[in-house]
Amino acid sequence: KLNKLTLNELAFLANMSLSTFKRRFENKYHTSPSRWFQNQRLEYAAILLKNEQKRPSEIYLEVGYDSLTNFIQAFKSKFGTTPKQYQID
Numbered sequence: 001k002l003n004k005l006t007l008n009e010l011a012f013l014a015n016m017s018l019s020t021f022k023r024r025f026e027n028k029y030h031t032s033p034s035r036w037f038q039n040q041r042l043e044y045a046a047i048l049l050k051n052e053q054k055r056p057s058e059i060y061l062e063v064g065y066d067s068l069t070n071f072i073q074a075f076k077s078k079f080g081t082t083p084k085q086y087q088i089d
Contacts, residue, residue, distance in 0.1 A: 004064050007033055037064075042078045045071070049087040056083040 005013075010033065011021035025033045041063045048054045048062070060071035075083045 038074065039078070041065075042075055045075060045083065046079065046086065049083055053087070 007021065008018055011018045014021055016024070022033060025036070029036050031039075045059055045063045048059045049056070056072060056075075057068055060068045063071070065071035065074070072082055075086070079086055081089070
């Protein structure tokens with residue numbers, strides 16, 4: 001399972017306040033830290049689906065989602081297709 005550090009923990013590790021961490025992160029990556037991490041988790045899920053031939057029900061916890069439904073909705077929002085369909089295409 002991917003290690004899910006909180007934004008507070010990341011800010012602490014960067015020796016910054018939470019607001020400073022968020023501001024600097026957004027300035028550098030042009031997106032919020034939460035959205036960036038979600039994107040990374042979904043990209044990793046896409047790799048697992050295509051290259052490892054794992055089923056969505058096998059990977060949603062591994063990529064940091066608490067429910068299969070939330071994972072499928074987030075995946076479809078990003079890629080425009082369900083994880084299952086993405087795997088077939």
